[in-house]
Each structure stands twice: as C-alpha cells, then as structure tokens.
Amino acid sequence: MSKMQDLAAAAARPDFALAEGLIEGHSGTALDSAIGRATDHLLRCQQADGHWVFELEADATIPAEYIMLRRFFGRRDPAREARIGRYLRRIQAQETRTAGGGWPLFHGGPLDVSCSVKAYFALRLIGDAPEAPHMARARAAILAAGGAERSNVFTRATLALFGEVPWHAVPVMPPEICLLPRWFPFHLSKVSYWARTVLVPLTVVMARRPTPLVPTGVSLRELFRTPPERVRRWPGGAHAAEPWKTLFAALDWVLQRTQHHFPAGARARAEAKAEAFVTERLNGEDGLGAIYPAMANAIWMYHCLGVPEDDPRVVTAWSAVEKLVLDRPEAGTPEENPGESYVQPCLSPIWDTALVSHALLETGDPRAEAAVTRGLSWLLDRQITDVAGDWAEARPGVAPGGWAFQYANPHYPDVDDTAVVVLALDRAERQIGPAGRRMAEAVSRATNWVVGMQSKGGGWGAFDADNTHHHLNSIPFADHGALLDPPTSDVSGRCLAMLAQLGHGPDHPAVRSAIDYMLAEQEPDGSWYGRWGVNYVYGTWSALTALNAAGLAPEHPAMRKAVAWLKARQNADGGWGEDGFTYPRCGGTRADTDLAMGPSTASQTAWALLALMAAGAVDDPAVERGAQWLMRQQRADGDWPEEDYTGTGFPRVFYLRYHGYARLFPLWALARLRNLRRGNSRQVMHGL
Numbered sequence: 001m002s003k004m005q006d007l008a009a010a011a012a013r014p015d016f017a018l019a020e021g022l023i024e025g026h027s028g029t030a031l032d033s034a035i036g037r038a039t040d041h042l043l044r045c046q047q048a049d050g051h052w053v054f055e056l057e058a059d060a061t062i063p064a065e066y067i068m069l070r071r072f073f074g075r076r077d078p079a080r081e082a083r084i085g086r087y088l089r090r091i092q093a094q095e096t097r098t099a100g101g102g103w104p105l106f107h108g109g110p111l112d113v114s115c116s117v118k119a120y121f122a123l124r125l126i127g128d129a130p131e132a133p134h135m136a137r138a139r140a141a142i143l144a145a146g147g148a149e150r151s152n153v154f155t156r157a158t159l160a161l162f163g164e165v166p167w168h169a170v171p172v173m174p175p176e177i178c179l180l181p182r183w184f185p186f187h188l189s190k191v192s193y194w195a196r197t198v199l200v201p202l203t204v205v206m207a208r209r210p211t212p213l214v215p216t217g218v219s220l221r222e223l224f225r226t227p228p229e230r231v232r233r234w235p236g237g238a239h240a241a242e243p244w245k246t247l248f249a250a251l252d253w254v255l256q257r258t259q260h261h262f263p264a265g266a267r268a269r270a271e272a273k274a275e276a277f278v279t280e281r282l283n284g285e286d287g288l289g290a291i292y293p294a295m296a297n298a299i300w301m302y303h304c305l306g307v308p309e310d311d312p313r314v315v316t317a318w319s320a321v322e323k324l325v326l327d328r329p330e331a332g333t334p335e336e337n338p339g340e341s342y343v344q345p346c347l348s349p350i351w352d353t354a355l356v357s358h359a360l361l362e363t364g365d366p367r368a369e370a371a372v373t374r375g376l377s378w379l380l381d382r383q384i385t386d387v388a389g390d391w392a393e394a395r396p397g398v399a400p401g402g403w404a405f406q407y408a409n410p411h412y413p414d415v416d417d418t419a420v421v422v423l424a425l426d427r428a429e430r431q432i433g434p435a436g437r438r439m440a441e442a443v444s445r446a447t448n449w450v451v452g453m454q455s456k457g458g459g460w461g462a463f464d465a466d467n468t469h470h471h472l473n474s475i476p477f478a479d480h481g482a483l484l485d486p487p488t489s490d491v492s493g494r495c496l497a498m499l500a501q502l503g504h505g506p507d508h509p510a511v512r513s514a515i516d517y518m519l520a521e522q523e524p525d526g527s528w529y530g531r532w533g534v535n536y537v538y539g540t541w542s543a544l545t546a547l548n549a550a551g552l553a554p555e556h557p558a559m560r561k562a563v564a565w566l567k568a569r570q571n572a573d574g575g576w577g578e579d580g581f582t583y584p585r586c587g588g589t590r591a592d593t594d595l596a597m598g599p600s601t602a603s604q605t606a607w608a609l610l611a612l613m614a615a616g617a618v619d620d621p622a623v624e625r626g627a628q629w630l631m632r633q634q635r636a637d638g639d640w641p642e643e644d645y646t647g648t649g650f651p652r653v654f655y656l657r658y659h660g661y662a663r664l665f666p667l668w669a670l671a672r673l674r675n676l677r678r679g680n681s682r683q684v685m686h687g688l
Contacts, residue, residue: 031674034631038667039363041638042356043371045663050374052356053349054660055326057342058649060088060103061115062292064122066321066343068158069296071125073303074214083327083341085126088119089134090340101137102145106534106580106645106655108598111141114155117148117223121159124218139222147225150235153479154293157206161300164220165228167209171476172255175203175270176262178277182393189393191472192485193412193463196390197281197289199477200274201301207259207267208304239473239481248475275305279313281411287320290406291346295320323347345649345656347406350417352660353379354403357424358688359664361431362671364680369432376428376439379403379421383442384413391453394465398452401445415453415460416532419494422446423501423688447502450495451510458513459487459521460495462532482650488531489521493542497687500549515550518543519558526561534604534646534655535582537597540566541607545614549687554616563615566608567622574629575600576608579644583651602640603658605630606665610672618676627673630666639663 046052063084070077088103095104102111103119120138128135142148151159159165178200180187188196221227236245278298281288287295298317307314324344353375360368384400389411392398402413403421422443429439455466467485472478496514504511522528522543523536530539540562552559570576579598609626617623633640640662647656674680 030631031627031670034634035363035667035671035674037634037636037638038663038670039360039365039368039638042360042663042667043367045356046371046375050371050378051349051353052375052660053347053352054658054663056344056346056348057645057657057659058345058654059105059112059115060091060119060122061654062324062345063087063341063343064115064118065158065292065296066325067122067125068118068162069299069321071214071216072161072212072300074212080325080327080341081126083339084343085123085128086338087340087342088123092119092134092138096137099141100144101134101141103138105653107643107657109580109655111145113142113145113148113150114152116142116145117151117155117220118158120223121162121164121218121220124220125216130222142223143225148220148223149226149228149231152235153477156234157202159220161205161210162212162216165231167206168256169228169231169234170206171252172259173199173203173206173477174255174259174262174267175207175274176266177203178270178273179266186472186475189390190467190469191483192467193390194289194291194294194485195478195483197291197294197412198297200277201288201294201297204271204274204304205297205300207271210300210304236476236479245474252476271305274301282313282316283320283408283410284316285319285323286347286406286408287317287323289412290404290409292321292324292343293345295324345654348658348660349407350379350382350403350414350421351405352658354417354420354424356660356664357428358420359668359671361424361427362668362675364431364671364675369428372424372428373432376425379425380438380442382408383446384410385445387411389413391464394467395452398449399445401442401447401449402453403446412463413449414462415450416462416491416494418446418450419491419498420688422450422498423494426501443502447498450498454495454510454513455487457487458515458517459489459492460514461485461487462491480650480653482653487517489518489528489539490530490532490542492517492521493528493539493546494688496546497549500546500551501687506551511550515547515552518547522558522562526558526563526565528562530648531651532648533607534578534580534644534648535651537566537569537576537578537604537607537611538646541611541614544611545688548614548616559615563612563617563620566612567620569597570608570622570625571597571600573600574625575602575605575633576626577601577604577644578646580648580652580655583648598644600629601644601646601662602630602633602642603646603661603665606669609669610665613669613672613676618673623673627670630670634666640666 067081067084092103098104098108099111102116104110105112105115116138153171156165156169160167160170177186182189278288278301283290288298295317302314325341326344327341328339357372357375360372382403384402387410388400402418404412405414405417425439425443453465454460461467462485464485469484473481473483492514496518499511506512527536528539528543530536544562577598577600605626609623612620612623635641642662645655645657646661647658649656
C-alpha cells in the first residue's frame with residue numbers, strides 16, 4: 001500500500017481526531033500558530049466522502065427569481081418565503097449606505113436597477129406592503145435611478161412573463177436560431193456555454209409567452225417613471241459596437257414585426273430541437289448547465305410545450321433548482337433569530353476541493369496530506385471521460401478528459417478547474433508519494449484535453465476554444481456584454497502553470513504560445529486583468545505564478561513591473577483589496593495608472609502575497625506587512641472574515657462571494673511564506 005493510501009485509510013478511521021492547537025514542531029511563532037488554526041478549520045470543513053464545498057453567494061437576483069418562478073406556478077411555501085424575505089431585507093439594510101435603499105451587485109456597490117426591481121418584486125410577492133418603510137426606500141431609489149424601464153434584457157423578459165412590461169420590450173430571439181447552419185453569422189456554437197443553456201429554452205418561452213398559472217395580485221407600475229406601454233426605446237448595452245449595433249437593431253425591428261408569421265413547420269422543428277437540446281443536457285439533479293438561470297428556463301420551456309408536472313423531466317428540473325436553496329441555520333432560538341435562506345447560482349465542489357487541496361498540501365501537515373488524499377480520490381471519480389460535450393464542436397478530434405466546476409456537468413467541463421485539479425494531483429504525487437496508474441492516466445487525459453482546448457492566440461477560454469465572435473456581443477439581447485467565452489489571462493495562466501509543472505518547457509508549442517500570450521496581455525502598468533476574480537490582483541496572481549513556473553526569472557521586466565504595481569497598490573494597513581468598480585464600464589481592460597482599489601480583504605491579500613513570492617519578492621517588506629495583516633485579521637476558529645465579493649461571474653454584471661476563499665487562500669499564502677523562508681523546497685515545487 002502506498003503512502004497516499006495509508007494516509008487515506010488513517011483519515012477515514014473513527015479515531016482520526018483533529019489535533020487542537022499548533023502544528024507539532026512549529027509552536028514557537030505566530031506564523032505557525034496561524035497556519036495551525038487555519039489548517040484545523042479546513043479539516044473540520046471536509047465532507048464525509050472527502051470533498052469540500054462552500055457557500056457560493058451572488059446578489060439578490062437569484063433568490064428573487066426563485067420566488068418569482070415558484071409563484072408563477074402557484075407553488076407557495078410561506079415558511080421558506082419568509083426566510084428568503086429576511087435575507088433580502090437584511091442585504092438591503094446592510095447596503096443602504098452605497099445602494100441608497102436598493103440592492104447592489106456586490107457588497108459596498110451602488111444600486112443596480114435590475115437587481116433592485118427583482119428584489120422588490122419578490123418582496124411584494126412574499127407579502128411586503130408597498131407602503132412599508134423599506135419598500136418605500138427601495139421604490140424611491142429605483143425611481144431615482146431611472147425607474148424599472150432601465151432594467152436589463154433578462155429582467156424585462158421575466159417581467160414580461162408576469163405581464164409587467166409588453167413583450168416588445170424584449171429583443172426577439174426566436175426558437176428558429178436552433179436551426180441556423182454553423183456558417184451563419186449567429187450560431188449557438190459561437191456563444192458561450194452559459195448563453196447557450198440559458199438561451200435555448202428561453203427562446204421557446206419568449207415565443208409561447210405563457211402567463212402565470214395563478215394570478216399574483218401584484219403590480220409593479222409604481223416602479224416605472226414612464227408607463228411601460230409608453231416606453232419607446234428600451235436600454236441596450238453601452239458596449240455594443242458599430243456597425244453591428246445598427247445592423248442588429250434593424251434586424252430586431254424586422255423580427256418584432258414578423259416573428260408571428262414564421263412557417264408553422266419550421267417553428268415546430270425549432271421547438272423540438274430546443275427541447276431535445278435541453279433534455280439531453282438535463283443533467284439530473286445538478287440541472288441544465290448546472291446554473292440556476294438555465295434550470296429555471298428549462299422548467300418554463302417544458303410548461304410551454306405542455307409537458308405535465310409529473311413528467312420525469314419536469315420533476316428532475318425542479319429538483320435541480322431546489323438543490324441550490326441554502327437554509328442558513330438559526331442562531332439561538334427560532335423566536336430570537338428564525339434564520340434565513342437564499343438561492344445559490346450554482347455549486348462549486350470541484351473548484352473548492354482542488355483549491356483546498358493546494359492550500360493544505362502547502363502546510364506539509366500529515367493530517368492535511370491525509371485529508372487531501374481523500375479529496376483527490378473524490379475528484380478522480382468525477383473526471384469526465386465519456387462525453388464529448390459542446391466544446392467538441394470546435395475541437396472534434398480531442399478526447400474528453402476534463403473536470404466540471406459543479407458536482408456534475410458532463411457537457412461543460414471547465415478548463416480552469418481541470419488545470420487546478422491536475423496541478424493538485426501532480427503535486428500530491430510528488431509530495432506524498434506515487435498514487436498509482438489511475439492518477440497518471442487521469443493526468444495524461446486531462447493534459448491532452450487542455451492542450452487541445454488552447455485557442456489560436458495561445459490563450460484559453462473557460463469552456464470553449466476560439467469563442468471569439470465579438471460581433472455577437474452587439475446583438476440587442478446581449479446587453480450584458482457577456483455572450484462569449486474568449487481566452488483570458490487568469491485561465492490561461494493556470495493552464496500554462498499546469499504544463500510547466502508537468503515538465504513541459506518553452507520548446508513545447510503550447511507553452512511557447514502561452515508565454516507569448518501572457519506577456520502580451522500584461523497591462524501597461526504591470527498588472528493583468530482578472531476575468532473570473534476581482535480583478536487585477538487576481539489576474540496578476542494568476543499570471544505571475546504561471547510565468548514563474550514557466551521559468552521567467554524575477555529580473556524579467558514583466559515580473560519587475562508587476563511587483564512594482566502590486567507594491568504600489570498595497571493599502572496602508574498592509575493588506576490588499578479591490579472591488580467591482582475596477583471593472584471598466586464598457587470594455588475589457590483599462591490603461592490608467594491611478595486605479596482606485598478597495599479596502600483590504602483576506603483573499604485578495606493572499607493573492608497579492610502569492611504573486612509577490614512567485615516573482616521572487618519573498619523578503620520584500622511588503623510581503624511581511626501583508627502576512628502580518630492576515631495574522632491580525634484571523635478569527636479564533638481559524639478562518640478570516642470577508643463579506644466582499646472577490647469572485648466574478650460576469651464583469652460589471654454578476655459577482656460572486658466564494659465563502660471558501662477567505663478560508664483557504666490566506667492559509668495557502670502563509671504556508672507558502674513559511675516554506676520559502678525556511679528553504680523547504682520540497683513543498684514549493686509547483687506551478688501555483
């Protein structure tokens with residue numbers, strides 16, 4: 001039996017108790033103490049089968065949409081509605097200073113009209129009176145921001161289902177798009193996976209225009225400055241570029257007037273193709289695309305097509321939605337604090353387990369290594385090897401071998417998750433001992449898949465290759481500007497780090513083009529843009545760790561420039577912080593050098609420290625100050641407080657609060673610092 005198997009068996013024994021206090025042999029320093037507490041905390045968070053999963057929280061939109069979905073079908077649950085109502089009211093009160101009575105997209109952000117309209121509507125459906133003080137404040141804030149007529153496309157589509165706006169307020173996306181050939185300027189394979197899974201069922205819903213099964217008795221007319229039937233021009237995306245903006249607007253004008261005259265035969269074929277697409281990807285209780293909006297649209301689509309509620313497809317779709325509801329436990333007695341509930345946009349067990357594995361491996365603690373062994377075994381069981389998903393449309397000759405982000409999502413493995421899992425598997429084998437043929441085969445398959453998913457310019461997108469049809473972001477329906485999945489620095493950095501850690505040098509074509517891509521993506525001030533995390537600190541961490549693994553010396557101009565940028569952005573308290581304001585309003589990157597950041601956070605401070613250490617600045621005073629800030633902020637139970645949203649779904653549109661980030665990244669950074677300062681090279685031979 002290998003050492004990894006021995007450790008896994010030990011960790012599974014009932015008498016395997018977590019040691020309290022400090023790590024043996026390193027009890028003399030504050031750094032060791034902080035690492036010990038954080039390690040204990042993460043070990044306590046491990047699930048019985050070996051994996052980790054933490055809360056994944058977005059803004060008020062998803063729980064509000066859940067209320068609307070259930071009320072559309074007359075599904076009342078007063079107890080749960082009350083718990084969600086408490087959640088929505090608490091967020092509103094918490095964000096009053098910056099959101100002025102409405103709801104923001106991230107903690108400390110300004111009011112977002114679309115999010116606020118949905119939250120207000122949900123509270124009205126729950127039973128909150130419009131004259132209640134908190135509702136009056138929300139209404140005043142929405143009206144001051146331009147009224148509900150300033151809502152985005154997805155909000156207007158939802159409001160149209162309830163008869164609150166006319167259907168011409170929503171750009172036309174007919175089901176017939178499912179029949180378009182691949183050479184056509186618009187094709188489903190040319191948009192991102194999330195757009196595909198959300199849009200396909202929604203086309204049927206928008207064409208059929210259903211009405212609520214049970215009248216809600218609620219109207220939102222008080223939120224409009226202009227009555228919705230009189231609105232002449234609904235808002236579009238400020239990012240839309242000419243000439244596409246004008247061309248697509250003209251096409252929508254034509255479709256608005258002709259869509260009801262399409263041939264019945266073509267409409268029937270299109271709806272059948274949409275239904276087949278959804279049913280093939282229904283994905284059990286993990287849901288269509290494993291993301292809430294797609295799951296909800298699948299339910300509406302089946303309803304429009306006359307599928308009965310007891311049909312297994314509908315039952316499965318509802319089960320997937322309900323799996324995302326998170327009930328936070330009561331504190332004290334139910335009378336004192338009855339608790340609250342919200343709805344997660346999706347679940348993140350693969351991502352959480354892989355990242356925690358890296359953090360725990362950094363500690364070198366035998367207990368941590370045993371726990372990681374169990375976690376990696378759980379991950380191995382979830383590699384996708386038998387489904388050539390939608391990604392194969394662009395890469396038909398590549399064999400599957402990736403991991404998803406969620407528990408299951410076989411049609412949509414994630415390049416980013418796959419790289420992080422491979423990095424953890426390889427590191428565990430180097431650090432703990434050989435794990436056998438199965439792990440080697442898993443790494444080989446995953447590596448081949450990741451290399452096969454590289455885009456032409458040398459970078460990687462998250463779910464598709466060469467998903468760069470940027471003209472499509474100018475269609476009226478894409479007012480969020482996030483219809484595509486192009487290569488990004490953060491995902492590409494992880495892939496480069498993976499290849500470098502596995503021993504592929506600059507002579508490997510994928511490595512060479514990836515290095516060139518990363519260097520070209522560096523901002524003029526030395527940072528890198530962070531697509532999937534907030535923002536330039538995240539992107540810079542992703543880039544520097546990758547370039548370090550690929551062999552760039554600390555003296556390289558790109559490394560020196562990035563170090564200077566990070567040091568210049570350190571807060572006076574020693575930490576680093578950045579909020580959603582650093583995402584430009586209408587474009588991908590920015591060139592200004594006086595970028596305002598934000599209050600220090602645990603996860604972003606950890607990213608900055610990991611980035612500086614990767615660039616050779618381990619002994620820089622900035623690193624010491626950052627580590628001291630983390631140690632001062634650590635809570636008694638071993639984790640760190642963090643209300644900020646440091647994850648990104650879609651820049652400027654949708655942000656994420658990963659509840660695991662403040663648990664794992666600070667541990668990772670502090671343990672890395674200890675290893676480097678003690679010259680423990682065994683634990684720093686890695687790409688992340």
